[in-house]
Amino acid sequence: MRIGISTFATDEGITPAALGRAMEERGFESLFLAEHSHIPVRRETPHPMGGDLPRGYYRPVDPFVALGAISSVTTTLRLGTGIALLIQRDVIQTAKEVATLDLISGGRAVFGAGVGWNREEMRNHGTDPRVRGALLDEQLDALRQIWTKDEAEFHGRYVDFDPIFQWPKPVQQPHPPIYVGGNGEPAVRRVAAHGDGWLPNAVREPDQVAGQLALLREYAGDDVPVTATSASAKRLDVLDAYAEAGVDRVTLGLPAVPEADTLRMLDRMAEVPARYR
Template sequence: MEFGASMFFTDYSMTPAALGRALEERGFESVWAPEHSHIPLSRKSPWPGGGELPKRYYDCMDPFVCLTAAAMATTKLKLGTGVCLVNQRDPIQTAKLVASLDQISSGRFLFGIGVGWNQDEMENHGTAFDTRAKLTRERIEAMKEIWTKSKAEYHGEFVNFDPMMAWPKPVQKPHPPILVGGAFPQGARRAIRYGDGWIPIAGRAPLNEALDKFRHMAAEAGRDPASLPITAFGAAENRDEIRRFRDLGVARAVVSLDSDREDKILPILDRWAELIREG
């Protein structure tokens, strides 16, 4: 099992370059940057984490900028969006961002995506809440066409363009892994339909039940469950839980770090490094 770390990068957090170097030095496999373009003051949909929305959601930097900085400071560390809100982004420009970052990092990008929860935020982008999942799927399908074909076109209900040319193409073939975030069963179904893996959030549902059902659903859909690795976000600093994740066949456990400076974060990473070494 691999280990990653996620942080809402802000102007008061550790920098992406500093965190990237610290993670690579301590044996972590990946760094993850979440995304919110902004947070409206109105709230039609509650935060899935419960309670008041933490300040870091209002303050986070663009994930592609942050991951580029981390890429330049490291050599092996993988770089993931955790998650990119595809239904709030133009698919043609996002396809270029993904391919460019994959090129700059020599094929280290992991494209974590989600449909989002903040209705007010996505409506500011012109996205209808009720059709956000279909819009996300069409934009991913369109991006796959752009990444894999010299003359790409796509015609859907929400995404529509005639034959066009766009470079660069990603280093990873056919494209960087598309890891679909979301709760069971909706997020699991989306991962099986058009993803290369699933990102559940540990603690929000019994993981063992969800993974058993996910693998059964994948097999029923004609997909090899082994081709859809699990990236579990929200891993606790607990040896028994880490071993439980491993026994459940989780491919990657990701710890969520607060948006703090080095003096707060490095001791946490040192403790995690010990857990990683212990296996």
């Protein structure tokens, strides 16, 4: 089982390049960066995990710029979004950003995408929260067209463009893997129809792993790669359960803190990738 890190890269934490170098030196396989373009001042949508919104949500840097910087100082680290809020993005421009990241990293990009949760944030981008699932479905299909065809076009209800040229194409063939974020039935249905893998939050107890994976098998079959995100490095019993279930990757949650604190945390967490290598 491969072990990565999930985090917010922020202006208050370790710089992206320093984080990437430190992770690769300690044997981590991948880094997944979260995205929020902004947090509305008057926010009504509650945080899905409950409680106050963590400080990192207010201050993340752009994940693609950060991952591009990391690509220049690493050679093996897989570089993922976890998750990109595609419904708040222009799909043609995002296709170019992902393909460019894949090119400059030598084929190490992983595209994690989802519908998000903050309805006020969506509305500020002109996205109707009521149709965000249908919009994402079309966007994911449109991405495949752009990445795999020299003359790509798409005509849907929410995404509509006549034939276009766009290069660069991704290095990975047919394209970087698309991991669909989300924890419930709508997410696994989307994995089956539009994705290459599933990116759920890690469960909190080992006896919950089987049920989580059973949901995926019910709708998407047995062969879908799973990356369970933001697990606790201290819960080796949960990580062992994922390994025994055949999950191919788990990422450990890492808070956005200054460089010295981050390096100390990574030193303590480095035993985890060694355990499952």
